[in-house]
Amino acid sequence: MPKIKMPRSNPSLDMTPMVDLAFLLVTFFILTASFRNPEPVQVLTPSSTSEKMMPENSVLITISLEGKVFYTISGFDVRKKTLERMADKYKIKFTAKEIEEFGKMTSFGVSMQNLSKFINTEPGQREKFPSTGIPMDSTNNQLSDWIRFGQYEGVVQYKDLKDAAETSGRQVVIEPLRFAIKADGNANFIVVKEVIKTFTDLKIYKFNLLTNFEKGPNE
Amino acid sequence: MAELGEGSGSHAHGKKGPVRAKKQSTRVDMTPMVDLAFLLLTFFVLTSTFSKPKTMEITFPVPPDKNNPPPPMKVNGYTFLLTKDNRVFWYSGEFKDAPKNGLPATTLTEVKFGEDLNKLLLDKNDLVEKAILELKKKRLNKEIEDTTYKRLAVDAKGDPKSPFFVIKADDKAVYRNLIDLIDEFNICNVGKYAVTDIMMSEINLINQATKE
Numbered sequence: 001m002p003k004i005k006m007p008r009s010n011p012s013l014d015m016t017p018m019v020d021l022a023f024l025l026v027t028f029f030i031l032t033a034s035f036r037n038p039e040p041v042q043v044l045t046p047s048s049t050s051e052k053m054m055p056e057n058s059v060l061i062t063i064s065l066e067g068k069v070f071y072t073i074s075g076f077d078v079r080k081k082t083l084e085r086m087a088d089k090y091k092i093k094f095t096a097k098e099i100e101e102f103g104k105m106t107s108f109g110v111s112m113q114n115l116s117k118f119i120n121t122e123p124g125q126r127e128k129f130p131s132t133g134i135p136m137d138s139t140n141n142q143l144s145d146w147i148r149f150g151q152y153e154g155v156v157q158y159k160d161l162k163d164a165a166e167t168s169g170r171q172v173v174i175e176p177l178r179f180a181i182k183a184d185g186n187a188n189f190i191v192v193k194e195v196i197k198t199f200t201d202l203k204i205y206k207f208n209l210l211t212n213f214e215k216g217p218n219e
Numbered sequence: 220m221a222e223l224g225e226g227s228g229s230h231a232h233g234k235k236g237p238v239r240a241k242k243q244s245t246r247v248d249m250t251p252m253v254d255l256a257f258l259l260l261t262f263f264v265l266t267s268t269f270s271k272p273k274t275m276e277i278t279f280p281v282p283p284d285k286n287n288p289p290p291p292m293k294v295n296g297y298t299f300l301l302t303k304d305n306r307v308f309w310y311s312g313e314f315k316d317a318p319k320n321g322l323p324a325t326t327l328t329e330v331k332f333g334e335d336l337n338k339l340l341l342d343k344n345d346l347v348e349k350a351i352l353e354l355k356k357k358r359l360n361k362e363i364e365d366t367t368y369k370r371l372a373v374d375a376k377g378d379p380k381s382p383f384f385v386i387k388a389d390d391k392a393v394y395r396n397l398i399d400l401i402d403e404f405n406i407c408n409v410g411k412y413a414v415t416d417i418m419m420s421e422i423n424l425i426n427q428a429t430k431e
Contacts, residue, residue: 019249022256029263046395048402050275063394180274185395189301189388192397196414200279208274211398 039107040126041070046185047214055178055208057158059150061143062107063183067191068133069143070109073150078157079103085149086112090142094119109133112142136198144198151177151204182210275401280413296383297343299400300417302425303391305332307400309339316420327428332399340407343382350375351408376410384412389422 041064062070073079080103087094090112094102098119109131110118121129136143154177165172179199183192199207300308308327315325330336341348351372358368386400397414404412 015253019253019256022253022260026256026260026263029260029267033263033267045272046398048273048275048398049406050273050402052274052276054272054274182272183394185393185398187394188390189392189394189397190390192394193388193416196279200282205281206276206278208276209398209401210272210274211402213273 039070040109040129040131041068041107043182043184044186045182045210045212048211049214050211051213052208054210055175055180057154057175058178058180058208059147059154060107060180060182061147061195062109063181063187063191063195064109064133065184065187067188068109068131069136069191069195070107070131071134071143071146071150072105072107073154075154075157076103078150078153079105081153082146082150085153086142086145089145089149092116111135136194141198143195144202147179147198147204148202151202178208179204179206180208180210275398275405277401277414280415295380296385298385298387298421300327300421300425301386301388301392301396301400302429303389304429305393305396306429307332307336307396308425308428314418314420325424327424329428332396332403336400336403337407340403340409344407344409347375347378347381347408347410350378372408373410376408378410381411384409386412386414387417387421388414389417389425 039062041062043062043064057074059071059073062072064070073082080099083094083099083102086092092112092115094116098116101119102115105119108115108118108126110129111132111134114132118126118129118131134143134146135141158174158176161174162172165174181192181195196207199205296313297309297311298314300310302308307330309330310325310327312325330339354363354368354371354375357363358365363371384404386397388397401412
């Protein structure tokens with residue numbers, strides 16, 4: 001019986017298409033990824049069936065499980081200008097470097113008196129910083145000032161950008177400033193109400209409450 | 220690599236006459252590059268989050284003017300009270316401490332989150348619910364446009380005959396309950412609702428009810 005000779009095939013196969021695809025995917029993910037900014041607290045938001053997107057341009061108040069209040073506002077320049085106004089009001093001096101660093105920062109939950117210490121903490125260590133939350137009692141309502149100055153700067157910036165876009169005939173890309181509250185599902189309702197009261201005292205009545213998406217029973 | 224040095228290799232060439240450059244393979248080993256590509260790919264696949272957080276839009280009522288107090292709650296209204304342990308109580312109409320005008324004093328009824336609450340709301344909000352269903356049917360049959368549907372749906376939700384819902388919470392309630400309740404309102408097409416401050420008499424009733 002003659003031996004059956006198996007045709008010897010080359011064990012190496014052409015991987016070019018696979019590599020092409022891999023690079024395509026890498027490019028796609030690199031371009032679409034937006035890094036989540038490290039926040040000083042972890043907050044588990046409750047879920048709802050709402051499908052509205054988080055507004056791009058907003059004042060965001062985060063309320064942690066223990067009821068500490070954190071603040072941030074979108075926009076590098078707006079943040080810096082807001083801090084300058086706050087520094088002016090509370091008579092606390094910040095160096096140019098600190099203001100620059102604050103522009104890059106996300107949420108913070110410390111009083112004006114401790115803010116410079118918080119800014120000078122390494123970004124990686126901020127989660128461990130003993131944040132006490134922004135004071136918002138009636139005698140020392142710093143949160144109210146943050147919101148008020150932030151709103152002012154946010155509106156000014158929105159107007160400037162809108163005017164600039166209109167005069168040059170481009171489309172307006174920036175959204176008007178919104179107010180968002182991101183609270184932990186198990187946070188006490190009273191704290192949320194206090195924050196809302198701070199807003200309503202400033203005659204702001206419309207909010208976006210951040211939630212996780214959950215599928216509704218029908219549709 | 221070693222051959223490139225001044226070792227025996229160059230001597231050997233010297234003997235053979237003209238030096239000819241060694242033909243080098245045009246193939247580059249791409250394995251490290253591909254490895255890196257896959258590493259990056261894995262990293263981005265695992266770290267990227269596609270969905271931005273969703274939000275729920277809500278408008279809070281303007282606080283009542285002291286000189287101009289709001290009219291008392293009409294009969295066609297329901298108040299939901301949130302308290303500890305994810306419990307919800309509700310009563311209808313105006314709050315009454317004691318029997319008045321032949322109507323009994325307010326008593327609280329408990330309702331469970333989920334199906335019970337859903338049923339209750341659908342029942343109370345029957346009028347709007349039916350109108351919305353009707354509109355949805357029309358949209359499916361292409362009788363009305365999407366934009367028309369949206370406008371009519373808003374109108375239906377704001378129907379003056381439809382009931383009004385009020386949410387109040389005591390100091391033991393958690394934020395999640397509020398979101399769950401508002402979410403349930405949205406699912407049941409409740410158009411008119413508001414979150415307001417709780418009254419002392421309501422807290423007392425809740426305390427009585429939760430003690431049992």
